Structures are given as structure tokens and as C-alpha cells.
Amino acid sequence: EKSSGFSCRGWIMEVWKFCKEDTNRIIFALKGGLAVLLVSLLILIRAPYHVFGSNIIWSILTVAIMFEYTVGSTFNRGFNRALGSLLAGVLAIVVAQIALNTGPVAEPIIIGISIFLVGAITSFMKLWPPLAPYEYGFRVILFTYCLIIVSGYRMGNPIRTSMGRLYSIAIGGIVAVSVNVLIFPIWAGEQLHQELVTNFKSVADALEECVKKYLEDDGSNHPEFSSTVMDDFPDEPAYKKCRSTLSSSAKLESLANSAKWEPPHARFSHFFYPWSEYVKVSAVLRYCAYEVMALHGVLHSEIQAPYNLRITFQQEIQDATTEAAELVRCLGNDIRDTQKSLKAPILKKVHATAERLQRAIDMHSYLLISTYDQPPDRQLPKLSHTFMRKHSRRLHSWPSREVDVFEEEGANSADFVPKMQALESTAHLSLATFTSLLVEFVARLDHLVEAVDDLSKMAKFKIQTA
Amino acid sequence: EKSSGFSCRGWIMEVWKFCKEDTNRIIFALKGGLAVLLVSLLILIRAPYHVFGSNIIWSILTVAIMFEYTVGSTFNRGFNRALGSLLAGVLAIVVAQIALNTGPVAEPIIIGISIFLVGAITSFMKLWPPLAPYEYGFRVILFTYCLIIVSGYRMGNPIRTSMGRLYSIAIGGIVAVSVNVLIFPIWAGEQLHQELVTNFKSVADALEECVKKYLEDDGSNHPEFSSTVMDDFPDEPAYKKCRSTLSSSAKLESLANSAKWEPPHARFSHFFYPWSEYVKVSAVLRYCAYEVMALHGVLHSEIQAPYNLRITFQQEIQDATTEAAELVRCLGNDIRDTQKSLKAPILKKVHATAERLQRAIDMHSYLLISTYDQPPDRQLPKLSHTFMRKHSRRLHSWPSREVDVFEEEGANSADFVPKMQALESTAHLSLATFTSLLVEFVARLDHLVEAVDDLSKMAKFKIQTA
Numbered sequence: 001e002k003s004s005g006f007s008c009r010g011w012i013m014e015v016w017k018f019c020k021e022d023t024n025r026i027i028f029a030l031k032g033g034l035a036v037l038l039v040s041l042l043i044l045i046r047a048p049y050h051v052f053g054s055n056i057i058w059s060i061l062t063v064a065i066m067f068e069y070t071v072g073s074t075f076n077r078g079f080n081r082a083l084g085s086l087l088a089g090v091l092a093i094v095v096a097q098i099a100l101n102t103g104p105v106a107e108p109i110i111i112g113i114s115i116f117l118v119g120a121i122t123s124f125m126k127l128w129p130p131l132a133p134y135e136y137g138f139r140v141i142l143f144t145y146c147l148i149i150v151s152g153y154r155m156g157n158p159i160r161t162s163m164g165r166l167y168s169i170a171i172g173g174i175v176a177v178s179v180n181v182l183i184f185p186i187w188a189g190e191q192l193h194q195e196l197v198t199n200f201k202s203v204a205d206a207l208e209e210c211v212k213k214y215l216e217d218d219g220s221n222h223p224e225f226s227s228t229v230m231d232d233f234p235d236e237p238a239y240k241k242c243r244s245t246l247s248s249s250a251k252l253e254s255l256a257n258s259a260k261w262e263p264p265h266a267r268f269s270h271f272f273y274p275w276s277e278y279v280k281v282s283a284v285l286r287y288c289a290y291e292v293m294a295l296h297g298v299l300h301s302e303i304q305a306p307y308n309l310r311i312t313f314q315q316e317i318q319d320a321t322t323e324a325a326e327l328v329r330c331l332g333n334d335i336r337d338t339q340k341s342l343k344a345p346i347l348k349k350v351h352a353t354a355e356r357l358q359r360a361i362d363m364h365s366y367l368l369i370s371t372y373d374q375p376p377d378r379q380l381p382k383l384s385h386t387f388m389r390k391h392s393r394r395l396h397s398w399p400s401r402e403v404d405v406f407e408e409e410g411a412n413s414a415d416f417v418p419k420m421q422a423l424e425s426t427a428h429l430s431l432a433t434f435t436s437l438l439v440e441f442v443a444r445l446d447h448l449v450e451a452v453d454d455l456s457k458m459a460k461f462k463i464q465t466a
Numbered sequence: 467e468k469s470s471g472f473s474c475r476g477w478i479m480e481v482w483k484f485c486k487e488d489t490n491r492i493i494f495a496l497k498g499g500l501a502v503l504l505v506s507l508l509i510l511i512r513a514p515y516h517v518f519g520s521n522i523i524w525s526i527l528t529v530a531i532m533f534e535y536t537v538g539s540t541f542n543r544g545f546n547r548a549l550g551s552l553l554a555g556v557l558a559i560v561v562a563q564i565a566l567n568t569g570p571v572a573e574p575i576i577i578g579i580s581i582f583l584v585g586a587i588t589s590f591m592k593l594w595p596p597l598a599p600y601e602y603g604f605r606v607i608l609f610t611y612c613l614i615i616v617s618g619y620r621m622g623n624p625i626r627t628s629m630g631r632l633y634s635i636a637i638g639g640i641v642a643v644s645v646n647v648l649i650f651p652i653w654a655g656e657q658l659h660q661e662l663v664t665n666f667k668s669v670a671d672a673l674e675e676c677v678k679k680y681l682e683d684d685g686s687n688h689p690e691f692s693s694t695v696m697d698d699f700p701d702e703p704a705y706k707k708c709r710s711t712l713s714s715s716a717k718l719e720s721l722a723n724s725a726k727w728e729p730p731h732a733r734f735s736h737f738f739y740p741w742s743e744y745v746k747v748s749a750v751l752r753y754c755a756y757e758v759m760a761l762h763g764v765l766h767s768e769i770q771a772p773y774n775l776r777i778t779f780q781q782e783i784q785d786a787t788t789e790a791a792e793l794v795r796c797l798g799n800d801i802r803d804t805q806k807s808l809k810a811p812i813l814k815k816v817h818a819t820a821e822r823l824q825r826a827i828d829m830h831s832y833l834l835i836s837t838y839d840q841p842p843d844r845q846l847p848k849l850s851h852t853f854m855r856k857h858s859r860r861l862h863s864w865p866s867r868e869v870d871v872f873e874e875e876g877a878n879s880a881d882f883v884p885k886m887q888a889l890e891s892t893a894h895l896s897l898a899t900f901t902s903l904l905v906e907f908v909a910r911l912d913h914l915v916e917a918v919d920d921l922s923k924m925a926k927f928k929i930q931t932a
């Protein structure tokens with residue numbers, strides 16, 4: 001009993017945390033309750049019920065189906081619902097009139113064929129990619145058409161049936177939209193804006209975290225690649241966030257789609273606000289995040305440059321990273337504050353540090369080449385004991401030997417998966433890979449700055465004069 | 467008139483192509499039409515209408531809402547619909563009985579409060595991430611509850627109202643499921659299976675395409691990075707497909723969710739088929755695809771290793787790529803044929819080529835280091851004219867100069883985005899980056915083989931004895 005009480009308390013704590021994280025969730029829930037209550041009052045109170053009749057239950061259905069989290073998607077659903085109902089209503093009335101005039105024998109046949117055709121055509125249109133966002137509209141057309149024409153056939157007078165239904169759907173729609181817009185509106189545009197700003201921060205954090213780990217890690221407590229490639233890297237929270245930005249494209253696109261339906265509000269105060277530019281900026285940002293993923297891959301690769309080689313270039317790598325992350329954060333903050341500041345000086349600084357890094361690698365590139373037929377201490381005089389220990393440990397598992405061993409005993413076992421062997425000799429070049437990817441990240445920042453620049457022009461961000 | 471006729475014909479051609487691409491689309495559309503027709507017949511024909519009464523229109527609504535593309539998602543929706551309706555029905559009857567016993571004054575108040583609470587709670591539960599897949603179920607609970615309790619209040623006898631409605635919902639559900647399962651069923655599992663196989667092929671193709679371009683490109687007609695980073699690369703169809711595998715995780719997950727609802731069928735003939743393993747394999751495959759994206763980044767980077775350095779290692783790069791792509795394709799084919807073959811020999815071959823590549827880089831690593839204070843022709847005796855021309859062209863845009871120019875004239879222009887300058891001297895190391903990423907790709911194949919192995923064990927793929 002005690003443990004169940006504890007888990008129940010834990011569950012309540014979790015719900016509480018979930019609500020505190022974003023109070024909009026509570027607001028949305030209360031608004032949802034209010035909207036159905038309002039529309040139910042139309043039936044519970046005698047006066048409106050006598051005016052509208054039992055058709056009014058359709059408004060409840062409309063509210064339950066139309067009420068969405070953001071204003072934009074509610075508008076979008078409402079549009080689908082309204083246009084779908086209207087089209088279906090008109091079509092149903094036309095077909096019903098034609099069927100009526102053909103006499104009582106042909107009437108059900110014509111109605112049956114029309115239902116089949118509407119069902120097949122709307123089902124097909126839903127699959128057509130450009131029309132996929134209006135999937136809900138096609139559902140509405142289908143069931144509204146069927147309901148009107150079928151109940152018209154049984155109860156007569158399809159026009160009155162459909163008008164009554166359209167009225168109540170309209171009432172439901174108006175209630176849903178009013179509650180959603182007038183009481184603590186949750187704007188899709190605002191959500192999109194914050195999501196993009198968060199993505200900028202995630203990429204900057206992940207870059208810094210990854211480089212920090214790269215420079216810290218002395219190889220002594222390096223976990224095996226095999227156990228970590230698919231893991232969540234619990235000690236790298238920023239990486240996790242960065243990875244989630246890679247899969248956020250669908251979310252951002254649907255938010256942008258919803259945001260387009262919203263009227264100007266708050267900070268986004270002019271018509272035709274360029275929401276689709278947000279999606280473009282996020283795409284460029286994703287290209288930067290791909291480089292972070294690649295850097296992360298090098299960090300956890302089995303082939304590692306020795307620690308003391310890495311710290312030789314520590315200053316340059318650190319500088320380039322700090323400046324690049326700073327620029328990404330600065331771009332994110334500019335978007336957050338809907339302002340436009342001069343990026344050229346920061347970008348120039350980032351370029352300068354990247355060039356310094358390239359030049360440092362260039363000048364010391366003799367450190368990167370093979371220790372082939374030379375003792376390692378001649379090439380790298382500062383070699384630490386850690387490295388030597390690691391080096392000698394690696395020599396014991398020299399690949400050619402491993403392959404031979406496998407040849408002898410592994411051939412019969414179908415389950416045996418031989419492991420890739422890294423050649424120690426190319427390990428130094430791993431540093432070049434890391435820095436190249438870092439430089440490539442910086443090169444992609446040009447495009448990011450340009451994309452943010454385009455956005456700030458089209459969205460008419462205020463120009464900040466420092 | 468003529469141009470409109472032409473565009474109409476073009477549109478028809480496009481629809482035709484869309485249908486031919488996947489005939490399931492036509493089948494789905496016809497099935498959708500058939501399902502609504504069948505359920506409409508219950509009203510159009512006199513006998514069943516007299517049995518079921520006007521409540522039968524709820525079956526039309528149910529079919530229109532429940533009919534989904536795949537069998538699994540139809541089952542899933544049906545489950546949501548059934549359980550939602552049942553819960554809402556029971557709750558509504560209980561609350562209605564309580565309200566009835568409190569007398570005519572309190573009754574509407576209790577009903578109103580209960581509607582608000584159900585609305586708020588279901589709205590909140592929809593947002594709770596673990597319950598998000600059952601979003602539709604909560605909608606069903608909300609509107610069914612409202613409909614039953616409200617029409618029960620107005621028409622009396624909520625039990626009879628709800629029973630009549632549950633009957634007709636059940637009829638609609640049975641029709642939708644029967645048509646969907648019995649007539650040319652479209653299985654989510656089959657779709658998931660094919661999608662994963664396609665992803666394997668895309669990654670293999672993209673890898674080969676990328677390496678082919680890298681070895682072909684002699685730098686003479688190299689498009690500027692700036693114009694291509696965000697482009698669609700029309701000459702690289704495989705890259706485009708590979709990129710789309712990166713964003714396919716949501717699709718695969720929803721297919722796997724649907725597939726779990728499906729009974730054993732065709733090749734997937736045992737219960738508890740491990741659909742979630744498919745998602746895991748696709749995640750590992752995505753990690754390989756990240757490396758392809760990084761390779762693609764190097765291919766289109768501004769900093770490029772000279773052509774003749776690249777062709778020095780052509781054979782080794784080509785071999786490693788061919789073997790790696792072969793292995794990926796082989797894994798894809800095994801999944802396609804639901805068979806399990808011995809991967810160790812192929813994997814060993816891939817490792818051998820990757821090691822040869824590493825050793826080649828290692829032996830010739832002196833080629834990669836700086837040409838610093840040495841004329842380039844001493845370091846690379848085979849330098850072609852193309853490279854020399856490119857090299858000298860680059861020297862004119864030496865970064866320090868560019869930065870100075872910017873300093874003088876760019877400071878006033880807020881729109882000016884300075885471009886990152888690549889140092890020619892580190893260009894040779896770009897080859898090391900490319901090969902490291904390729905080797906890393908091979909290293910990740912171990913995990914891919916392991917993941918496919920796990921899948922084939924859990925899915926009981928037949929073991930192929932060659």
C-alpha cells in the first residue's frame with residue numbers, strides 16, 4: 001500500500017512538473033473544458049434549445065473536433081471544416097435534387113453511386129501529397145455529404161436538413177474559435193519563434209560541449225565506441241538536444257503552416273509575416289548541426305588522436321569554438337528579440353580564429369603525419385605516459401593478427417561479428433578531421449548569417465544601433 | 467484554350483503516374499468508396515433502417531473517421547473509437563443517473579460541471595507525451611460523453627440513447643475493419659518493411675555517388691559552395707534520397723506503431739513480430755547516413771584537396787566504398803528476403819579494404835602535410851596544370867587581403883556578409899578528413915550488422931545456407 005501511495009505521489013509530481021514547464025498546457029485544458037461547456041449550455045438552457053432543435057448536437061461535435069492547441073491550427077481546422085461542409089452541402093443538395101427527379105426506383109441507386117464516388121475521390125485526394133495538409137477537410141466532405149444525402153433521403157427536404165446542420169456547425173465553430181482566440185491565445189507563431197531560438201541555443205551548446213569533451217578527454221577512461229554509438233550519452237545533455245533539432249523539421253513545418261493562418265499579434269505585427277523563412281533558417285541551422293553530429297562522431301570514434309597532440313592546438317580550437325558558438329547564440333538572441341544587429345564584425349572574428357586554427361595546423365602539420373618507421377618520441381617529444389600506455393595496449397590488438405585469429409576460429413559461427421580495427425598510425429590524422437569539420441562548421445555560419453539576415457529583412461526586425 | 471487543355475492533360479498524366487507508382491493508392495480509394503457505400507445501404511434499404519432507426523447515421527460518421535490507409539492504423543483507430551465510446555458511455559450513464567436523482571434544479575448544473583471537467587481533463591491528457599498516440603481516443607471520449615449526456619438530458623433515458631449509439635458505432639466499425647482487412651489489405655508492416663529496405667539502398671547509393679563525384683571532380687568546374695549548400699543538388703539523386711532517410715524517423719515510428727496492431731500475415735507469420743526492432747535498425751542506419759552527409763559536406767566544401775592528390779588514393783577509396791556499399795546493400799537485401807546470411811566474410815572484406823586505405827594514407831601521409839615554404843611541385847611532382855591554375859587563382863584571394871578590404875569598405879554596410887576564406891595550405895588535409903569519415907562509416911557498419919543480426923534473430927528470419 002505504501003509503495004503504491006509513493007508511486008501515485010511520484011506521478012502527481014511528474015504531472016505538476018509537466019504543467020510548470022509550460023503553463024499553456026493548463027490554460028489549454030481549461031479552455032477546452034470551457035468551450036464544450038459553452039456549447040453544451042445551448043442545449044442545457046431551454047431557450048436556445050427550442051430555437052435550434054436537436055441539430056445543435058452537431059455544434060458539440062464541431063467543438064470537440066476543431067479545438068486545437070494553437071490559434072493557427074484551430075483556424076486551419078475551422079477552414080477545413082467550413083469549406084468541407086459547404087462543398088459537401090452544395091453537392092449533396094444538387095445530387096439530391098437530381099435523384100428526386102428521377103423517380104423512386106432510380107433515386108437510391110443514384111444516391112448509392114454518388115456516395116461511392118465521393119468516398120473514392122476524397123480517399124484518393126487525401127493521398128495526393130500537395131493536398132495532404134487538407135486531409136481533415138476531405139474527411140469532413142465525405143461524412144457531411146453522406147449524412148446530408150442519406151438523412152435527406154429518409155426524412156425528406158435535404159435543403160432544410162443541410163441548412164440546420166450548417167447552422168449548428170457554424171455555431172460550434174464560432175464558439176471554438178472565440179474561446180481559442182479571446183482567452184489566453186496560444187499562438188503557433190510564438191511557438192515557432194521560440195522553437196527556432198531554442199534550436200540556435202542547442203546547436204551552440206552542443207558544439208561547445210563536444211569540443212570541451214574532446215579537449216578534456218585524455219583517453220584513459222575512454223568508453224568503447226561499441227557501447228556508446230546508440231546510447232543517449234547521459235553526460236552530454238546538449239548533444240541530445242542538438243540531435244532533437246535534426247528531427248524537428250516536421251514540427252517546425254507544421255507550426256509554420258499553422259502560423260500562416262494567424263492574424264498579426266503581439267510582436268509579429270504586420271500582415272504576411274514571413275513564417276516560411278523560419279523554416280528556411282532552421283534548415284540552414286540543421287546543416288550546421290550535421291557538422292556538430294560529425295564532430296561528435298569523431299569524439300566517440302575508436303580512432304583517436306593522442307591527448308597531447310590535441311592539447312597542442314587547444315588554444316586555437318577553443319578560440320574558434322567559443323567565437324563560433326558566440327555567433328550562433330548571438331543570431332539566436334537577435335531572432336528572440338526580433339532585432340537586427342551588425343553581424344559582420346563577429347563573423348570576421350570567427351573567420352579570423354578559424355584561419356588561425358588552420359594556420360596552426362598548417363605550421364605543425366608534421367605532427368600529424370605517420371610515426372611510420374620512427375619511434376614516436378622523436379616525432380612528439382612531449383608524449384605523456386598515458387599515451388604511451390594506450391599506445392602499447394593498442395599494439396597488442398594489431399589488426400592483421402585479429403584478422404588471422406578470426407580466420408581460424410570464426411568461420412563457423414554465423415553470429416560472430418568481427419570488429420573494425422583502427423590503425424594507430426592514422427590516429428594523428430583524426431585531429432585534422434576534427435579541425436576540418438570545425439572549420440567547415442564556421443564556413444557554414446556564413447550561410448546561417450545570410451539566412452537570418454534575409455529573415456530579419458522580410459520580418460522587418462528593428463535595427464539595433466549599438 | 468490550348469494551353470489550358472495541355473496543362474489539364476499534364477495534370478492527368480501526373481495523377482496517372484502517381485497511381486502507377488503505387489497501385490495501393492487506387493485500391494485504397496475504391497475501398498474507401500465501398501465502405502461508405504456499404505454502410506449507407508443500411509439506410510437506403512428499407513429493412514435495416516426500420517431495425518436500427520435514425521441512429522444509424524453514426525455508423526457513417528464512424529466509417530468516415532475510422533477508415534485509414536493501413537490495416538494497423540484502422541485497427542488502432544477502431545480501438546481508440548471503441549474504448550473511447552465505451553468509457554464515455556459508462557461515465558455518461560453514471561453521471562446522468564446521479565444528476566437525475568438530485569432533482570431538476572441541480573441536474574443541469576451537475577451535467578454542466580461534468581462536461582467542463584471531462585473537456586479539461588481529456589484536453590490535458592492529449593498533451594501528455596506518453597498518451598499522445600491516443601489523442602483520437604480522447605477526442606472520442608469528449609464528444610461521445612457530451613452527446614450522450616446532453617441528448618439524454620433532453621430526450622430522457624440516457625441508457626437507451628447511448629446503447630443505440632454504441633450499436634451503430636459498432637456496425638460502422640465492423641464495416642470499416644472488414645472492408646479494410648478482407649479486400650486487398652494494405653499492411654503497415656509491409657510498408658515499414660519496404661521503407662527500411664529502401665533506406666538501406668538509399669544510403670548505399672548515396673555513399674557511392676558521393677565518392678564517385680569526389681574522385682571525378684577535377685576542380686575545374688567546381689560550383690561555389692555558397693550557391694549549393696542549401697540546394698537540391700539535381701545531379702545527385704541518391705543524396706536527396708539519403709537526406710530524406712534522415713527525416714523518416716517519425717514515419718517509421720508511426721508505421722511500427724500501426725504494425726503492432728496487425729495480426730500475423732504473409733511473410734510476417736508469427737505473433738509478436740519485432741516491429742520495434744525495425745525502428746532500432748533504422749536508427750543505426752541513420753547514424754551511418756550522418757557520415758554520408760558529412761562526406762557530402764567535404765565534397766562540396768570550399769577547402770578541397772587537389773585532384774591529383776585525390777587520385778593518388780583513388781583505388782583504395784574506391785575499393786573501400788564499393789565493399790561498404792555492397793555490405794549495406796546485402797544487409798538490405800537480406801531484410802527484403804527475410805533471410806539471414808553469413809555477414810562475417812563480407813564484413814571482413816570491408817574491414818580489409820578500410821585498413822588498406824588507412825595504411826595507404828599512413829604510408830603517404832607526407833603528401834598531406836603543408837607545402838609551407840616549399841614550392842608545391844617539389845612536394846607533389848605529378849601536379850597537373852588544372853591544379854596549378856586553381857592554386858594561383860586562389861592565391862589572389864589570400865584571406866588577410868580580403869579581411870583588409872572588408873575593413874576599409876564594408877564597415878558601413880550592415881548587409882555585407884564577409885565570406886569565410888579557406889587557406890590553400892590546409893587543403894591537402896581535406897583528403898584525410900574525407901578518408902577518416904569513410905573509415906568511420908565502415909566502423910559504424912559493425913553496429914549495423916549487429917542490429918540487423920538482432921532483428922533477424924528476433925524475427926526468426928530463415929537462415930540461408932549458401
